[in-house]
Amino acid sequence: MSRPPERATARPRVPRFTRAEHWVHRATATLMAVCVLTAGCLYLPFLAELVGRRALMVTVHEWSGILLPVPLLLGLGSRALRADLTRLNRFGRHDRQWLRAALRRRGGRPAGKFNAGQKLYAAWIAGAVLVMMGTGLLMWFTHLAPLVWRTGATFVHDWLALTVIVVIAGHVWMAYRDPESRRGLRTGSVDAHWARHEHPLWKQEEDPTR
Amino acid sequence: MARTLAPAPMGCSNRRVTKDANPARAADGGGEDGRGTPIGRRVVLGMLAGGAAGVAAAPFLQRAYDNTLGAAAQKDPTGLSGLLPAGGGFRYYSVTGSVPHKDERSYRLTVDGLVRHRASYRLADLRALPQTRLVRDVQCVTGWRVPKTPFQGVRLSALLDAAGVRPQAKAVRFTCFDGAYSESLTLEQARRDDVLVALRMQDKPLGHDHGGPVRLYVAPMYFYKSAKWLSKITVTDHVEPGYWEQLGYDVDAWVGRSNGRDDVPTT
Numbered sequence: 001m002s003r004p005p006e007r008a009t010a011r012p013r014v015p016r017f018t019r020a021e022h023w024v025h026r027a028t029a030t031l032m033a034v035c036v037l038t039a040g041c042l043y044l045p046f047l048a049e050l051v052g053r054r055a056l057m058v059t060v061h062e063w064s065g066i067l068l069p070v071p072l073l074l075g076l077g078s079r080a081l082r083a084d085l086t087r088l089n090r091f092g093r094h095d096r097q098w099l100r101a102a103l104r105r106r107g108g109r110p111a112g113k114f115n116a117g118q119k120l121y122a123a124w125i126a127g128a129v130l131v132m133m134g135t136g137l138l139m140w141f142t143h144l145a146p147l148v149w150r151t152g153a154t155f156v157h158d159w160l161a162l163t164v165i166v167v168i169a170g171h172v173w174m175a176y177r178d179p180e181s182r183r184g185l186r187t188g189s190v191d192a193h194w195a196r197h198e199h200p201l202w203k204q205e206e207d208p209t210r
Numbered sequence: 211m212a213r214t215l216a217p218a219p220m221g222c223s224n225r226r227v228t229k230d231a232n233p234a235r236a237a238d239g240g241g242e243d244g245r246g247t248p249i250g251r252r253v254v255l256g257m258l259a260g261g262a263a264g265v266a267a268a269p270f271l272q273r274a275y276d277n278t279l280g281a282a283a284q285k286d287p288t289g290l291s292g293l294l295p296a297g298g299g300f301r302y303y304s305v306t307g308s309v310p311h312k313d314e315r316s317y318r319l320t321v322d323g324l325v326r327h328r329a330s331y332r333l334a335d336l337r338a339l340p341q342t343r344l345v346r347d348v349q350c351v352t353g354w355r356v357p358k359t360p361f362q363g364v365r366l367s368a369l370l371d372a373a374g375v376r377p378q379a380k381a382v383r384f385t386c387f388d389g390a391y392s393e394s395l396t397l398e399q400a401r402r403d404d405v406l407v408a409l410r411m412q413d414k415p416l417g418h419d420h421g422g423p424v425r426l427y428v429a430p431m432y433f434y435k436s437a438k439w440l441s442k443i444t445v446t447d448h449v450e451p452g453y454w455e456q457l458g459y460d461v462d463a464w465v466g467r468s469n470g471r472d473d474v475p476t477t
Contacts, residue, residue: 049419052304055457087243089250112243123250127257134261142470150470152268154353156261203242 012192014204016113016184020078025185027071032168034064039161065136068129087113088122094201095119113202121171128164132157305453309388309418309439317423319407323383323445326374333423336409339364344404344429347476349465351432355473361427363408367401369443381449384426387441393426393452394461395435397445404429404477407440430477431463 017025038061041051051057075081095116098109102117109115114122138145138153145153175182181198184190195202264271314333321329343362349355370382375397382400384393399405408427409416416422421438428435434454455461460468466475 048303052306052308054303054305083244089248090244090246091249092243092246095246095249114243119250120253123253124257127254127261130254131257131261131264134258135265138265148269149265151272151353152265155268155272156264160261160264201243 013189014192014195015188016190016195017084017188018078018080019188020075021081021084022185022188024071024075024078024081028068031064031068031071035061035068036165036168038064043161062136062140065133068133084113088119091116091119110201111199113199115199117174121167125164125167125171128160128167131160132164135160304388304438306388306390311418312387312423312439312441314423317441319424319441319443321369321373321443321445323443324376324379324447325370325445326376327372329369329373331369333409336364336407336424339368341409342403342406344406344427346404346429347474348433349473349476351434351459351463351469351471359411360413361406361408361429362410362413363406363424363427365403366405366407366426366443367403369407370397370400370445373445375445378447379445381446383444383446383450384437384440384452385442385444386437386439388439391437391439391453392450393435393437394446394449394455395428396449396462399428399462402430407443408436428463430465430475432459432465432469432471434459435463 038057041047041057042054042061048054092112094110094112098111098116099120101107101109135153135157138150139157142150178198180191180194317333319331319336321331341362342365343360345358345360347355347357348359366382380397382395382397384395386392395405406427406429408425409423411420416425421436421440424440426435426437426440434452437452449461451461462468464475465471465477466473
């Protein structure tokens, strides 16, 4: 199937993501989707009644969960991805301004390659995945820790799962509303005007193809 | 391709950046964009600390939740709170893809193995036998507990007596018409007064989702022993581990004294 012809010839485009970043995102998103869907089949009565196969769902859920950080760890071999991780980690003065404006639902939200909301999302979901893995392992290998830990792990795993699903829904909603940002992850480049408007402080690297 | 070679001039933004960043340094770590406070790392570490604190504080938090929102959820007419963690009530677990429906006509419960008289009961036959009603808590090995749930049915010991257990018998094996699930009890456990072949739950006929029309009810044990969709009772000379027991669950599943758990006993 061919995609509709890109208008890149008409309007200038700028490189945003490399192939490595594209695949890290796609693999992580797929694993996360499998995790969430199998969680639904284990947890929601109507899905459990529809799907059944509890032992299979448990196995798929455990393995998709434990593999979740692997694409990112492999991606650390890419310099472009490491540079983007640094960008996500560091918050400048403009990020505070962005957050203040966003909280008050005002305009004037200066952003670098990633805006402060994207940075917070990245850090939060990374931490959440680690907590889900830790609590999940306590429930998986029940002999690892005393019972109170397992009960506590179940409690945290359940409630954090609910939060993660809400936050991911927000992430998907943001992407749904902004086709150009999705095109950036899919094709690697974005419209230059879009970049200037959404990420005015983003400065291109010397060699973005690496 | 030309478009990848031409970085767009983004100079319009530089004025704002240079106000609070050192323009001299543009390292490979994301350029000027990659400087500032490492809030991201702090958020990750904060999540880890919060997760650990949550695990530690869970017993306290769970109790607080049960006493407030959890109690309210028991009376929630919409049923939406059932989707919340520990929202109360039963959860549906099945080990197979789909389970056939059995009714008055198609349901049969057979008793065979080391018995003198093999038997096959229809629903009406089971209803005609003396009924016992028990009201106990239900405790699942995954943690949920449903308080004071009435079960009613025929004592398993009555069916065993009617079949005439042979002297070499040691255990009872249960198989289910979902085609996969199985369970076992020792003969001594099976003869207990609080082990039923249940026909009713919560004073209603057992629905399909709760294992109807007939399920096993082993009151003193974790709920996985109470096999749903019961179709066959086989008297054997040794305990054969059931479905979940082959996957690591305890065979002697006393509530509070097995599976590494310390729940309050249900009997």
